[in-house]
Amino acid sequence: MELQAQPQRILLPAKVSFIVLTVALALLFNLLPWRNTAGVPDLTAAVLAFWCIHQPRRVGIGVAWTLGLLLDVGNGALLGQHALGYAVLAFLAFAVHRRILWFPLAQQALHLLLLLLSTQLLTLVIRIAAGAGFPGWTYFAGSFICAALWPVLSFLLLLPQRQAEMIDENRPI
Amino acid sequence: MEHQPPPFFNRGPAPLVRLTFFVSLAILLMVLDARFRYAESVRQVVALAAYPIQRVAMAPADLFHAVANYFGGTAALQEENAALKTKQLRVAPELLQLEALKEENNQLRRLLDAQERTPRKSVFAEILYAGRDPFSRKVVIDKGSQSGIQPGQPVIDDVGVIGQVTRVYLLMSEVTLLSDKDQAIPLQVLRNGLRAVAYGGAEGGMLDLRFMAANADIRNGDTLVTSGIDGTYPPGLPVATVARIERDAAYAFAKITLTPTAGTNRYRQVLVLSSEAKAPPPPAEAEEPAQKPPKTKRSRKRE
Secondary structure (H helix, E strand, C coil): CCCCCCCCCCCCCCCHHHHHHHHHHHHHHHCCCCCCCCCCCCHHHHHHHHHHHHCCCCCCHHHHHHHHHHHHHHHCCCCCHHHHHHHHHHHHHHHHHHHHCCCCHHHHHHHHHHHHHHHHHHHHHHHHHCCCCCCCHHHHHHHHHHHHHHHHHHHHHHHHHHCCCCCCCCCCC | CCCCCCHHHCCCCCHHHHHHHHHHHHHHHHHHHHHHCCCHHHHHHHHHHHHHHHHHHHHHHHHHHHHHHHHHHHHHHHHHHHHHHHHHHHHHHHHHHHHHHHHHHHHHHHHCCCCCCCCCCEEEEEEEEECCCCCCCEEEECCCHHHCCCCCCEEECCCCEEEEEEEECCCCEEEEECCCCCCEEEEEECCCCCEEEEECCCHHHCEEECCCECCCCCCCCCEEEECCCCCCCCCCCEEEEEEEEECCCCCCECEEEEEECCCCCCCCEEEEECCCCCCCCCCCCCCCHHHCCCCCHHHHHHC
């Protein structure tokens, strides 16, 4: 299959404040009282992967590790479990960040699904090694939901960068 | 002069180096946390940092509860009020007798020279949220070391034991539910006083009664209460009822599954009991012969 070169928009630079805001919102979503609902999407991982792909110089492995540590404590999980998972996720996202944006959104979502599943698998292996039981196959459902949300997420998170700074009637961008 | 790359190409250490660094840091933390429990101070600091985010995350749920309460209206409240009144009337005779029975019990215990049972203090708390960790079963309550909560205290609701405090922060505590895989509780069959230990981790939030002989006197529907021999749980609190017994002649033990009496799915209010039962210290170990000047085999051989 030959990749169609699609017209790419020139985006405005991303604002750090917007990155912080979105990550904080995703963290809030993760810390909502879910009451052991199975298959809740790990939105923090998805937003983190998004910024690692789009802004690899701002958001990297260190940020991912810190976020993971916050989630570990917030969820009462084994300390370092999310930190390790997110660090690996950030690395994988960095590894594919030059290539993935050339694909259409549906195929980008497939890439993301693989990244999230491998992160979850790593977490599962760690927890089982530390003595926990297998939580059931619905554990992996969150990754599929996150991957399905990828087009929406990409649209929303790129929205502020798509606005033209100076609106010029003669030169609409 | 050494040639330096222009600063706009400078991206710090290579990603693989960074990954290795952070992964080893995470593994170090995990080993410290899982094996040695050294990471508690790190956890305390991060917990304090995460506390505001957690409180904000609680807000939508609180709002939902408030709105649901408001629109639940007077009908539901009246119904609940009537049910509570009936319940109070039903238990009133037993309650009235309780004081007399307590006094009688204490007197009998004095006669028998047994230790008197002391009433325990309790702290009222509310469940903030259930932990999102799918590997363990925990809830977080809104009282911490500031309210005098200590690790190991039993937690009950209005119908029975729900679990035990396992980790205490300044303003919150984590309660491990009885259905957690690593949680065990000593029990007693109410009907005949048979003692046993129940473990969590059975499917669907049930408990397992392990190591009971295949011919043990346990029937379906039996009520199990805490036996109190561990010194942590006060004796006599209802814990579970027998749901299913499988007696297989091929195994030495029966497979007994219990349904917990209490559930965290209904109300958010719980009581944390203080564990200040003054159990006598265990008898000292017999004097070991090693107290004498050590004399190893090797030294004896040399003599």
